[in-house]
Amino acid sequence: MKLFFKTLIIGQFMMFASSCNNSTDKTQTAEANDSSKYAQGTFGYDLNFLQQHDSVIVLKSGDNAQVIVSPKYQAKVFTSTVDGENGFSFGWVNYKAFSGPEDAHMNAYGGENRLWLGPEGGRFSLFFNPGDSMVFDHWKTPAAFDTEVWKVTAQTDNSVTMQKDMQLTNYHNTPLQLSVTRAVAILNNDEIQSGTGITLETGVKAVAYETINTLTNTGKDAWTEATGMPCIWILDMMKNTPSTVIVVPYKNAKGVKFEDVATTNYFGEIPADRLKHDDDKLFFKADGKSRGKLGIKPKYAKPAIGSYDPENKVLTIAMFEPDASAKYLNQEWNTIKPPFSGDAVNAYNDGPLADGSQMGPFYEIESVSPAAFLQPDQSLVHKQSVYHFTGDEKALDAISQKVLGVSLNEIQTAFK
Numbered sequence: 001m002k003l004f005f006k007t008l009i010i011g012q013f014m015m016f017a018s019s020c021n022n023s024t025d026k027t028q029t030a031e032a033n034d035s036s037k038y039a040q041g042t043f044g045y046d047l048n049f050l051q052q053h054d055s056v057i058v059l060k061s062g063d064n065a066q067v068i069v070s071p072k073y074q075a076k077v078f079t080s081t082v083d084g085e086n087g088f089s090f091g092w093v094n095y096k097a098f099s100g101p102e103d104a105h106m107n108a109y110g111g112e113n114r115l116w117l118g119p120e121g122g123r124f125s126l127f128f129n130p131g132d133s134m135v136f137d138h139w140k141t142p143a144a145f146d147t148e149v150w151k152v153t154a155q156t157d158n159s160v161t162m163q164k165d166m167q168l169t170n171y172h173n174t175p176l177q178l179s180v181t182r183a184v185a186i187l188n189n190d191e192i193q194s195g196t197g198i199t200l201e202t203g204v205k206a207v208a209y210e211t212i213n214t215l216t217n218t219g220k221d222a223w224t225e226a227t228g229m230p231c232i233w234i235l236d237m238m239k240n241t242p243s244t245v246i247v248v249p250y251k252n253a254k255g256v257k258f259e260d261v262a263t264t265n266y267f268g269e270i271p272a273d274r275l276k277h278d279d280d281k282l283f284f285k286a287d288g289k290s291r292g293k294l295g296i297k298p299k300y301a302k303p304a305i306g307s308y309d310p311e312n313k314v315l316t317i318a319m320f321e322p323d324a325s326a327k328y329l330n331q332e333w334n335t336i337k338p339p340f341s342g343d344a345v346n347a348y349n350d351g352p353l354a355d356g357s358q359m360g361p362f363y364e365i366e367s368v369s370p371a372a373f374l375q376p377d378q379s380l381v382h383k384q385s386v387y388h389f390t391g392d393e394k395a396l397d398a399i400s401q402k403v404l405g406v407s408l409n410e411i412q413t414a415f416k
Contacts, residue, residue, distance in 0.1 A: 036048045036049070038085060038086065041088065041089060042081075042085065042086055042087060042088065043066060043068075043079065043080075043083070043084065043086070043087050043088070044084075046068070046078065046079050046089045046091070046093050047068060047085065049093070049095060050068060050078055050093070053072075053073075054070050054072040054073060055072070056068050056069065056070050056078070057069045057070070057071070057152075057160050059158050059159065059160065059184070059185070059186040059209070060157065060158065060186065061158060061186045061187065061188045062188065062189075064081070064082060064084040064087065064205070065080075065186065065205075065206070065207040066186075066207070067184070067186045067207065067209050068080070068091075069160050069184050070111075071149060071150045071151070071152050071160075072149050072150075073109050074109075074114060074145055074146070074147070075114075075115060075150040075162040075164070075182045076109070076113060076114040077091070077111060077112055077114075077184060077209060077211075077386070078109075078111045078112065079091030079092075079111070080112065080207045081207060082390055083205065088312060088314070088390070090112055090207075090238065090239065090388050091112030091237065091239070092110045092112065092360065093109070093110040094109055094359065094360075097110070104140070105136070105139055105140055106139075106141040106146060107141075107146055107147055110237050110362070111237055112236050112237055112238055112386065113184075113209075113211065113234065113384070113386055114234070114235050114236075115145060115180070115211075115213055115232065115233070115234060116141075116145055116235060117142070117145055117168070117180075117231065117232065118230065118231045118232075118233040118329055118342075118368060119230075119231065119329040119339075119342070120331040120333070121134055121330070121331050121334060122171070122329060122330045122331060122332060122334070122335060122342075123171060123172060123228065123335045123339045124170045124171055124172055124174075124229065124230075124329065124339055125170060125171040126142055126168055126170055126171075126230060127139050127141060127142070128171050129169075129171075130169070130170075130171055130172070130173040134333040134335070135333075139333075142168055144164060144166040144168065145164070145166070145180075148164070150162040150163060150164045151164065153181070154183075158185060158186045159184065159186070160183070160184055161181065161182070161183040161184075162183070163180070163182075164180050165218070166179070166180065170228045170230075171228075171335075174228050175219070176217075176219065176223070176230060177217070177219035177220075178216060178217060178218055178219070178230065179215075179216045179218050180213065180214065180215055180216075180232075181213075182211060182212075182213050182214075183211065183212045183213075184210075184211050185210050185211075186207070186208070186209045187208040187210060187385075189206065191208075192206050192208045195208070195210070195319065195385055195387075196317070196319070196387060196399070196402070196403050197402060198398070198399050198402050198403065201392070202395075203391045203392035203395050204389055204390070204391040204392055204395045204399070205389070205390050205391050206388065206389050206390075207387075207388050208386060208387040209386055210383065211383065211385070212381060212383050213234065213369075213381065213383070215232055215369075215372055215374075215379060215380045215381075215382075216374070216377070216378070216379040216380075217372070217374035217376055217377065217378055217379075218376075219376060220376055221376065222375045222376065223372060223374050224373065225339075228339070229329075229371050229372045229373060229374065230372055231328070231329050231368055231371050231372055232368070232369035232372075232380065232382040233366065233368050233369070234320070234367050234368075234382065234384045235364050235366045236318055236364055236365050237362050237363075238307065238362060238363055238365070239309075239362060240286050240287055240349075240350070240362055240363045241309050241310075241311045242287045242289075242311075243287070243310050243311055244285075244286040244308070244311075244363065245283050245284065245285060245286060245308055245412070245414055245415070246283070246284040246285075246286045246305070246306070246307045246363065246365065247281060247283060247284075247305070247307065247308070247404050247406055247411055248262075248281065248282045248284065248294070248296060248345065248347055249280060249281045249302045249304060249305075249404055249406070250262075250280060250300040250301060250302055251300055251301075252299070253279050253280060254279045254280075256300075261296065261297060261300045262277070262282065262294055262295065262296055262300075263294060263295040263296075263297075263343055264292075264294045266292075266293035266294070266295070266332070267291055267293050268292075270284070270294060271290070271292075273415070274290060274292065275292075275294070276414050280405065281404075281405065281406055282294070283410075283411065284347050284349065285349060285415060286307055286349050286363035287349070287361075288349065288350050288351060288358075288360055288361020288363065289349075289351050289352075289361070290349060291349065291350060291351035291352070291353070292348070292349050292351070293346065293348045293349075295342075295343025295344075295345065295346040296343055296344060296345045296346075297343060297344065298322055298323060298324050298326060298370075299324050301322035301324070301343075301344040301345045302322070302345075303319055304317055304318065304319050304320075304403055304404060305317070305318050305345055305347065305365045305367070306318070306365070306400070306404045307363070307365065308396075308400065308408060310408075310412055312390065313391065313393060313396065314388060314389070315389040315390070315396045315399060315400055315408075316365075316386070316387070316388050317386075317387045317399075317403055317404065318367065318384060318385065318386050318387075319385045319387070319403075320367040320382070320383060320384045320385075321382075321383055322344040322345065322367075323344075323370050326370030326371070327340035327370060327371045327373075328340065328341075328342035328343060328371060329342045329368075329371045330342040340371060342368065344367070344368055345366065345367050345368070346364075346365075346366040346367075346368070347363070347364065347365050348363060348364040348366070349363050350362050350363060350364075367382070367384050368382075369382035393408060396408060397409070
């Protein structure tokens with residue numbers, strides 16, 4: 001198959017975790033099908049559970065690489081595997097979110113790759129009604145990308161294209177008519193090597209998929225700095241372990257103050273024992289034990305972010321196309337900061353709230369498109385690819401050094 005495509009403020013939605021208590025394992029197991037023949041944590045277990053709620057689409061490459069896509073649940077990729085139905089399931093699925101009434105603020109079904117539109121906060125927010133104070137009680141994820149079904153417009157054994165028309169109003173009271181097309185394609189080994197520039201060695205198993213996300217202005221008016229506009233926001237929710245570490249490479253930061261490169265205080269400053277950095281990269285604990293979020297400014301962003309889970313020997317990499325010269329929307333819950341001072345790539349570690357409740361645990365790696373300055377009928381395209389590699393650590397180390405610029409030893413010893 002010809003390569004289908006070339007080759008992130010986290011939503012404040014964790015604040016609604018008071019409706020999701022911290023008895024996660026027992027609750028999630030009970031919510032899933034107890035008669036499943038697959039162990040929890042496997043791809044088959046998640047597939048069996050999701051099929052009880054949705055006629056999901058499974059994309060396959062070779063004998064064992066598989067990806068679950070759901071048009072019903074907002075065109076998201078729920079999870080993937082390298083080892084068939086008995087293999088490890090990479091994505092985080094929030095089983096308990098599938099039962100009971102819809103949440104008033106955000107329905108967190110999980111999924112290792114979902115599409116949202118931003119900005120979440122700021123002068124052009126899509127999550128607050130015009131004039132409302134930007135506090136949790138007023139925060140609402142638009143139904144169009146929270147709960148509503150998308151339409152399948154094309155499908156093959158290894159790809160699916162989905163589409164959704166939306167009518168939104170931003171905080172500036174600008175009506176936005178738009179259409180979003182989202183295509184997902186699973187990649188074969190040749191396409192994985194071409195997309196990353198690596199060589200897949202014997203002893204490494206891989207699954208990867210590419211998404212192309214197209215936002216079109218279907219209204220009669222242009223989106224300008226005066227009216228405001230949306231952006232495309234891709235968020236990947238992954239399973240964490242106590243030793244999982246996120247790696248964010250960046251560029252041109254030698255001699256630059258770190259606070260000019262990275263935003264590290266979305267939910268309060270990240271403690272120093274959870275964040276390490278130098279001139280070209282940072283390491284961020286992704287253990288699900290302390291809530292924190294960071295981002296990298298577009299001037300310094302590189303086209304990759306990753307993580308390593310040494311317990312399961314899983315190297316995960318997301319690749320995208322940041323634009324250092326473009327304007328990115330600020331997404332913080334205030335109207336004070338300049339509207340085009342946002343980040344191009346983000347990472348989030350879940351953790352307990354003050355009352356001890358917690359949605360996860362999980363972690364996220366994210367990418368964001370530039371602001372969509374679009375004339376009527378114009379489109380903005382944002383691409384992101386997700387790669388999971390597992391197996392021989394020497395071979396995984398070579399991949400990490402090639403794509404992320406860091407060794408597995410650096411990742412594993414960053415917080416020791």
